[in-house]
Amino acid sequence: MELLVTMKSLKLLLILTTAAACSSATAEEILRSPDEKIEVSLRTDEGNVTYSVRLGGDAIIGPSSLGLKPNDLAPLEVAKVTRSSADNVWEPVWGSQKRYRDHYNEIQLKVEGDAAQTIIFRAYNDGIAFRYQIPESFKFSDQVYAHEASEISIISEKPTAWFPLSQVLVSDAVDLNTWESGNRKVNKNARYDFKPARIRTPFTVKLSEQACLSVHEAAVVHSDEAWLNLDGNTLTVLSNLKTAGGWVTPWRTIQIADKPGGLITSSLIVNLNAPCEFEDTSWIKPGVTLWDWRAHGAHADDGFEYGLNTESYIRFIDFAAEAEVEYLMLDAEWYGPERDPKSDPKTAIPEIDIEQVCAYAKSKGVGIWLYVNTKAFQNFDMDETFSVYRNWGVVGIKHGFLGGGSHAKNEFSHNVAKKCAEYHIMYVVHESEKPSGVERTWPNILSYEYVNSMLDSGTRPAATPSRVINNLFVFGLSGPVDRSCGMFDLDSYITREYCHRQIPSTVVSQTAQCLLFPSGLVTLPDFPDAYRRKADLFEFIAQLPMSYDETRVLDAEFGQHITLARQAGDEWFVGALADEAGRKTSVTLDFLEEGVTYDLTLYEDAPDAHYEYIGPMNKREAMTQKVTLEPQATRRELYQVKKITAKKGDMIPTVIAPGGGHCMWIRPQAATHLTR
Structure with a gap:
């Protein structure tokens, strides 16, 4: 559970200012990070709302549009400007730091008219973020808010970028000044060297020896994932707000650092998510797990061949207890063909005595994780399934073939995670939605397969x-991403089934x-021997x-x-x-x-x-x-x-x-x- 701690005897400082604005007036507001190294200039001019960014006095993002509109040319009228600051410390259930400092300065631009909204813009020491809030008194209209104008206009003599080629593949270095469009179809399992119509995030850019940034999003809960379009050196956010749900968009995030390592230690993404929803988190325990999937066909030193059977799992459990490894994960097919809608996730195949395996693991102090395909969650009652798992002593679920990214699939995954929490079950998701820091809100989410396994x-x-x-x-x-690294038998494993x-x-x-x-979970691919x-x-x-x-x-x-x-x-x-x-x-x-x-x-x-x-x-x-x-x-x-x-x-x-x-x-x- 999170603890909110006031720093400098300051919970929340509100400095209110009101600025009248209209489509024909020009106004500028300066927003700085708490350490004043990042400076944001927010301007309203002729119905356009833009921002630009400096790092240490050097321009890194040029004038870039903001706002939700009926179309690209529609004007926005800013009627009020509100400033605030916050400086809090919170403690995660687990993470890369014991405490995170949520320290920012904020400006809210209230837009009136048909496309009424509030543009919320924050500056942290490690980056900036903005989102759009629609008044609750307004009925959401996908016509009024059809166009998201969000841009990131990169300033660099030689911007070099790295980004996802697919949900799992990373690009090689790309010189954005020479990168040309191509009309070829993108294969999710292949590399390409042309500019596609849509680019996934995070989109990481080295601007110079003194500056780098990464474009992503945070708190993607009631929305589709966003993509990016690149025109010249300007990135435009491609969003689908028809299924946004609620009255607020995800945060558009730009992590900023003077050195690459600063991007890795950034806490911007988790800071922008809602606090933990659970009161009791004592059952959430990150750690290391053995895993059976890549071991099928491996031969032990005594000649035993690992496969889908009780004896294989007993051997894994014995080694886990011996090596003080916390968990064992049983992957697909333990309850039958995973894509068969009739395969019951509460009943194991004849070769596996699942109750014996779970009981033996418990006696050895080893926790059991079980793989469950999305089809099983869709075709069988989750409460019944998790009730059985709780009786068996199961500690975690690996959710497979979600195919995440859409509003519906994102919410489905989050609902499964919340249902897991009711039964004190941890959760990792594969073929997943994009991680966006929601593990702060639901800390039983330990990892995503949003990387090349x-x-x-x-x-x-x-x-x-x-x-x-x-x-x-x-x-x-x-x-958190599940790469399933840790293969030790590098010279011989290639003969195995998977x-x-x-x-x-x-x-x-x-x-x-x-x-x-x-x-939060290292999933090891090799076998005990x-x-x-x-x-x-x-x-x-x-x-x-x-x-x-x-x-x-x-x-x-x-x-x-x-x-x-x-x-x-x-x-x-x-x-x-x-x-x-x-x-x-x-x-x-x-x-x-x-x-x-x-x-x-x-x-x-x-x-x-x-x-x-x-x-x-x-x-x-x-x-x-x-x-x-x-x-x-x-x-x-x-x-x-x-x-x-x-x-x-x-x-x-x-x-x-x-x-x-x-x-x-x-x-x-x-x-x-x-x-x-």
């Missing part, structure tokens, strides 16, 4: 090392990604609490490298990635407590480790080339583990292999393991 689809291109880093600066800025393509990554990179990708074989490396993942007191980006550059540190209690976890070139650097431990000696475990790429796999990258490509994908030795699994001691200010050399990673587990000497 490593092994999905035999035709989808793999995420190269540089693309994995860019995933953090695009999909990772939207909220492993469709090779992974260009070292095993230490796989380990670091479990820390780096924001999520693979983790036992590398128990010294798996130790890092097993210790991750997935909820942190503080997060710092120590060093980062789009598409090249990132080093990030997260604190939990008196311990720190550090993860780093490098692109195809690898990296030699060092980490300065200036974030540690003075006068304390720390034990450090370093999880490193071996000197000759490398991300490359030579040959076809996926099964479809192998079939075309008439090649059989078979296990073969690579340098992806080469790693080493070291133990050292250090103090605040020490510099730790880090050598990252091409496409590799680096991890540190830091804890005070003589301290016990983190209690989770």
Whole structure:
């Protein structure tokens, strides 16, 4: 449950001003962020309402339109201007920070006339946001409010952008000055180098060495998701307000930072969402889960083959208890063909004694997550289903094939999440709607598959090392995302039933990604024996609490490298990635407590480790080339583990292999393991 704490003895300061305006008058209002580094100029001129933005005195967004209109040419008349400020601190149930500061200055522009509305504009230290509120006395009309004029006119000599090519694929770097339109159809599983008619968000742009921004939206609850259109260097919001519902639109957000790492530590998106709706949140516990889906067909060291059966799950549970991993997730088909409307999510297939599995897991202190397809939620009573799950002791649901994005599907997902909460069940959603910070309101939502899940689809291109880093600066800025990283058996997994393509990554990179990708739940794709074989490396993942007191980006550059540190209690976890070139650097431990000696475990790429796999990258490509994908030795699994001691200010050399990673587990000497 959230705690609202007043800072500087100030709950809410209201400074009211009234400014008469008409379509023929020009007026300007200046809105600054609390630290005054971001300055917004709001102007009304000849019936147009625009804004522009400066960062540190430099123009980064030129005059850009605002407002809801019947059409593009319709004038808006601003009749009143209201200013306010707020400075609060709230505590999330879980997240990347123990506390978030919700500190902003706000202007509200009251528009009168047929298209009556209030334009609400906020400036935070980490960005700006605006939304439109329609008076409750007005009946919503999709004709009166047919056109959303929202624009973002980027100012940059060479703007370089990264954005989603589909719901899961990230683009490579795009020079917006030379990017040309194309008429080809967009394939959701393929890369393209032409400008499409619609672009997903987050849309992340490097403006210069001193400025970057990311365009997204927050609090998408009673609305369709918005898209973007790019004309020159001006982005226009493409929205469908016919199904907006209620009287307020989602927030249009622009995260702003002087360095890439500032985008990752931004709290703008969650701050713009409503407070937690639950009084009791003690049952919401982020963590790590084992997962059966990619293990089908894997062979244990004793010859056992993993599949959809009780014995496989017993083995998973035994390892989870042994390694102190909190959860096991049973994926699709456990209750029959998932897309068959007659498959009952309360009845397991004959090969699985689901009640035995749940009871055994409970006896071992392991929580069970169950996959449920949307069809089962649509065709079977949810209360009956969740009542059965509660009796079994199920702790979480993975909701599959939502196909989110529309108003109806967004609300359906949120209703499932709220229904889960009635039964104290946590929730992740796949084929999902766009994350927009609603996990603040419903904190049992731990993750979304709004990112390239490593092994999905035999035709989808793999995420190269540089693309994995860019995933953090695009999909990772939207909220918690389920990448299902952590594959350890990189040389042999390709023969399994649901492993469709090779992974260009070292095993230490796989380990670091479990820390780096924001999520309340790490879903591990490998089987117990693979983790036992590398128990010294798996130790890092097993210790991750997935909820942190503080997060710092120590060093980062789009598409090249990132080093990030997260604190939990008196311990720190550090993860780093490098692109195809690898990296030699060092980490300065200036974030540690003075006068304390720390034990450090370093999880490193071996000197000759490398991300490359030579040959076809996926099964479809192998079939075309008439090649059989078979296990073969690579340098992806080469790693080493070291133990050292250090103090605040020490510099730790880090050598990252091409496409590799680096991890540190830091804890005070003589301290016990983190209690989770």
